[in-house]
Amino acid sequence: MKVLLASPNFHQARGNTVTVQRISDGLNKLGIETEIINITDGSKLSSLPKADIVHGFNAYRFGQFIKKLGEIPERYVVTMTGTDLNIDLHDPVKKTEVIQTIINAEAIHVFDEEAKLVLAGEVPEAKDKISVIHQGTVIFSKAGADYKKEHGTFLFLLPAGIRKVKNIPFAIEKLKMLYEKKYPRIRLWLVGPIIEEEEGNFVKTLTEKNKEWVQYLGQIPHHHMGELYRQADAVLNTSHSEGQPAAILEAMGYSLPVLAANNLGNRNIISHQETGLIYTNPVEFLDYADKLVNNNELRIKLGHAAKLYVEGSHSSEYEAKTLQNIYETILEKSPSKH
Structure with a gap:
């Protein structure tokens, strides 16, 4: 079996x-051939490479891509990744495209039960x-990258x-209050590519103004992330909207306490005060950030529970095997017409 994985912004x-x-690697281990294509930012493809099944990620982006190609794959699966479910599905301009992509799919993959309820409510015929x-x-093997926090500091x-x-300025502005009034040992590392230039410039300016304690590390290869998790004391997610953030799951796998915004994706992987902390407003963010800095026992407890949760519920082997079952069911029901 060959599966074509169609990803937005794969570069x-x-x-x-x-x-x-990760899904490609997991499927390869099961003996399934995969090919990954990038479907955004001036993708040069004029037709789809041959495959038994196409698996698109982000219903809106994938729908736009196949419409531009003028070629609907014979059989495709679509994964709702976050923005398509939480924002595009409710956008008057984009909603039709998302629904059309979903209706034409053989199967739809979502990350949690709440996402399934939302989608089934909006598109009952796809239920x-x-x-x-x-x-x-x-969990990453040790890479050659060398990231070292300053001795005696507390690293978010x-x-x-x-x-x-992603609401990154919020993290800088709020932690600054703790840094100035209470904990001069706080440090914040930001890591990731600039996706929106205007926001990138704003975040860089803020970082420069706070360079004594904030660093923007830029985009780093994913396999180097393990080094960053090993240095960190706590991980933040301040996003307005999430599907199911891979970085948070990775951090939890490293026994790190996570402080995350109250959104659908975060709520579905973090049990508040059990496997992490969920904040709803700035006051709670400051309160929980403060607790993480000064309560070593709390950090250890949350980090330990987070690791156990990830090991029990987020196995990449299970993920790949379940997708394989979905693909096989589709192919059995709809053998190739060629």
Whole structure:
């Protein structure tokens, strides 16, 4: 079996890229051939490479791509990655495209039960095609990259592509209050590609103004992320909207406590005060960040529970095997017409 994985922005180190590469690796281990194509940013493809099944990521982006090609794949699966479910599906301009892509799909993959409920509510005719598969996660082997935090500091790590929805300035502005009033040992590392230029410039300016304690490390190869998790004391997610953030799962796999915004994707992997902390407003963010800095026992407890949760619920082997079952079911029901 050959599966064509169609990913938006595959050239950038961001969530979809991590997800698609991990799924590709998992399928390869099961003996399934995969090919990954980039479907955004001036993709030069004029037709789809041959494959038994096409698996598109992000219903809106994938729908736009196949419309531009003028070629609907004979059989395709689509993964709702976050923005398509939480934003595009409710956007009057983009909604039709998302729904059309979903209706034409043989199967739809979402990351959690709440996402399935939202999608089934919006597109009832697709209800029976929706499968819930939690994202798998990986632990990185030690890479050659050498990232060292300053001795005696407390390091918050915020991994995210720089765009407005990720709300990165919020993290800088709020942590600055703790840094100035209480904890001069706080440090913040930002890591990820600049996706929106205007937001990138704004974040860089803010970082420069706070260079004593904030660093923007830029885009780094994904396999070097393990080094950053090993240095960090806590990981942040301040995003307005998430599908199921791979970076948070990775951090949890490293026994790191996570402080995350109250959005659908974060809520579905973090149990508040059990496997991490969820904040709803700036006051809670400051309160929980403060607790993480000064309560070693809390950090250890949350980090330990987070690691156990990821090991039990986010196996990349299970993810690949379940997708294989979906593909095989589709191919049995709809053998090739060629």
